[in-house]
Amino acid sequence: MKQLVVLGGGESGIGTALLGKAKGYNVFVSDKGKIKQKYKEVLIHNEIEWEEEMHTEARILDADLIMKSPGIPEKAPMVKHIRECGIEVVSEIEFASKYTNATIVGITGSNGKTTTASLTHHILKQELEVGLAGNIGDSFAKQVLDSDYKNYVLEISSFQLDDIATFKPNIAIITNITPDHLDRYNYQFENYIASKFRIAMNQTEDDYLIYDADDEVITNWLKANPVKSTLLPFSLTKKVDNGAYLEDKIIKITIDNNQIDMPTSNLALEGKHNVKNAMAASTVAHLLKIRKQTIRESLENFHGVEHRLEPVLKINKVQYINDSKATNVNATYYALESMDRPTVWIVGGEDKGNNYQELFSFVNEKVKAIICLGVNNEKLLENFSSMVDVIVETQFMTEAVKIAYKLAEAGDNVLLSPACASFDLFENYEDRGRQFKDAVRNL
Template sequence: MKKQRLVILGGGESGVGTALLGKEKGYDVFVSDKGKIKEKYKEVLIHNEIEWEDEKHTESKILNANIVMKSPGIPDKVPLVKQIHEQGITVVSEIEFASRFTNATVIGITGSNGKTTTATLTHHLLKQELNVGLAGNIGDSFAKQILDKDYDNYVLEISSFQLDDITDFRPHIAVITNITPDHLDRYDYQFENYIVSKFRIAMNQTKEDYLIYDADDEVIVNHLKKYPVQSTLLPFSLEKPIENGVYLDKENIKITINNNQIIMPTSNIKLEGKHNVKNAMAASAVAHLLKIRKQTIRESLENFQGVEHRLEQVLKINKVQYINDSKATNVNATYYALESMDAPTVWIVGGVDKGNNYEELFSFVNEKVKAIICLGADNEKLVKTFGNMVDVIVETQYMDEAVKIAYKVADAGDNVLLSPACASFDLFENYEDRGRQFKNAVRNL
């Protein structure tokens, strides 16, 4: 019996995790990365005697695969990926590959915004009483956790790119936090394609499974009307009562599942902002479904600290609050950030614009923003869009300069908010790098 050949495109966290799991399950494994593989990952591959290459793709070693796992960062339009598809070779994401080797209960969380906070919060609620891992777009790779720990439950944060390459993946509980235009450069600038991609999270679900979603999000509601899913629906809403699901009644979150109701006061939730009430609703619904005690859910909501780079309060200097929201890589995320500002704000914005429409921010900018600092390689669109709305608009390509300018412009009682509304790849390695540079610059003031 010849071994099945597993080729992995991309030698990052998910690629190396898949390689280790694949080897353990008896595949002939080869890892290929067009860029440089980080030293820490090279060492793992060498130590485990897994064949690899970087800074090139050798076609002869790739096109003889039985199955290809490609990193979510590689678009389908790449010629090599097209060739792989033309040869009829199966292409899967790490989520698809890894899920074949576990019997765990899987909670899959997707959405344009709030998925990291919701996934982290859900994990925080569940881990008090269950054996549960957190993986996907976050932390250690899903494949590697299955190999090392194989938890009974997993909370997975899943991007649309990871969902594009699933075939049989079926989470017992799926969550869609919201859907707003994002990554349209990967979806032929068709919002509909991106919506369909997000809904793949429910495509293999049956009526024994659950789909938790935002009933106030017209995009989701309309898509469900047109394309019903098999799963049991559990909507959540801030605006209207919900019979089977979650809603806000004055200051209380009411969760009703199969006529079993629990009530959670929102007054002590650590996370601020309306969008975080929604994240708490989704996470609490998962916890209630998995029989976590009411008391545990309540205490966990009250002591959850939030996620790094997401409206993270860094320091107060001369009565000015510096806030790191580097994870806001699209306009909708920045919408939530500006919405939650309760003082005049110096706003640091910019990066790689993915076809952004900034209109929904205009009312907040007019009302709350006193100065704008554009931090990007190309700021032309931002200056054009916001130039007439604020008295001060400055351009820079350096984080420490952006923070110094903010320090000069801000008065006691103001906020300085890094909420870029764009991807970070022009000046930074990723949004974490951008957020860390911001925090370091603030600490060095």
């Protein structure tokens, strides 16, 4: 019996363990941290062996195949041992994709991938059987085991792409590439770009790569490193023959001389970046022969994802906005760009090698006060102290919201858009966003 070891007992790990067992592997799950109670119960119920708060080296190195959770970095001692022993390591999407013949839409990028994945799924599910997985929702492996949909929309991080070998989406999307997670890529932007482009590495000319043609990082990389896929760019600034572009507030999508038009006047999501997300999602829908009317209606009634520029409440004519999902500078750039009123900005967390320069013009123009919410706020203070009259520090969400309440006047926004990871004070960005919403509701 082949031995499958699953490193990490979270959503992707448990899904892989269940699928692995069903496919005849002897499965062992090992997590250096604690495994959540709900996952333990699944493992016990399915008679899968597991351990927590430790890695039993002998047991792990006896594996024929190892599935590594995306959160575990290459520099972890256990991973180094595994690599030295030459054991094959895969990610969940690589493992699960071997057991499905579904059409796969894979979406990666530094920002916009959750919104684009959710929007694409929202359109496709009107007419197709389709699962939503990857970095979002139930694990891909578990869905392959339980539902085996004919189509999947997968939100895929660079960490998941680092451990693929044969994984190949029929349609790949790269929303954009800006410096992020550089701490995991030896602070080399090139390594991170290369990691994102792995999404297309196994594609053939029968597959499609949809990408932002306005993103120089992407277009320069494609010039130097051509891919085999059929290219479908989208752009807000220039006409494209095949792909999508914007003209007179109308998205025009052309595939093999077949053109459809989508007006943007009634898009449910506002902002330039959301026009791009809509272009990418509609291009997929057009490729998969979804009716034009269905695409248009879906774009008009889709209301976005939690923790992404999510309006929380209006109190005393001040709008509170939860953008906790902005875990890098570029995501916060979009948030500040879309602010049309004076803004009290709550920022900070675990810095991943951030360069705040691209935010300067927006901060000068729109931000009236800054609240730094992190264990170490030195870099934020250095960058922004001279730009605003008020800049304060705190390590508690409730306090941050109370300070914002005092600083904001009628007609202002209070924006939580941290530009950083959440792990210094919170479990994850969802926990941070929920604490923000709770604190606002308790004002």
